[in-house]
Amino acid sequence: DGGITQSPKYLFRKEGQNVTLSCEQNLNHDAMYWYRQDPGQGLRLIYYSQIVNDFQKGDIAEGYSVSREKKESFPLTVTSAQKNPTAFYLCASSPPGMDTQYFGPGTRLTVL
């Protein structure tokens, strides 16, 4: 089946630890995105990548890092520099020439 997968679904982290969230897509989409959602709010853009080996900061990139070594994969690392990392993280992708983003199922990150 084609789609966007995110793993794990739930993730727990101790303060001071880095953690990496996975996002994979087999839709042959060029662009990929990471958003953060806090309770009762809409989504905010963290990072996005238009092509392999290239990515740009979004509105709230501080404390996060990404890589795009393969077209199919766009992992997000939440570093210890992120002051309030507990949130729901959504990955999205979009095909070339189509101005629509499709979302994965999300990862719930909780810092203990």
Added chain:
Amino acid sequence: AQTVTQSQPEMSVQEAETVTLSCTYDTSENNYYLFWYKQPPSRQMILVIRQEAYKQQNATENRFSVNFQKAAKSFSLKISDSQLGDTAMYFCAFMKRFIQGAQKLVFGQGTRLTINP
């Protein structure tokens, strides 16, 4: 900067009724796209409907339709014959184009819609 405002934090209707969710936005762009996404309790974001700003005709997808008023910067979603499965958070979103060609979605705060049996 673009902003999206959803003025109804919560709405509730009876099954089979029609409901309209409001959305206004602010932008100086002329070419852009507007979306409604649905987020059920599973929290997956599901695309409901998409509108291109240069198209005057309102988009329709089965029971879902929009009323797009470009001059008023208004983009409401109408759900006809509402069903229990329509219960979800609904987000209005705006998209402009970056110079590089990437697309950024700007979301409203959401409206929690409950369909009662």
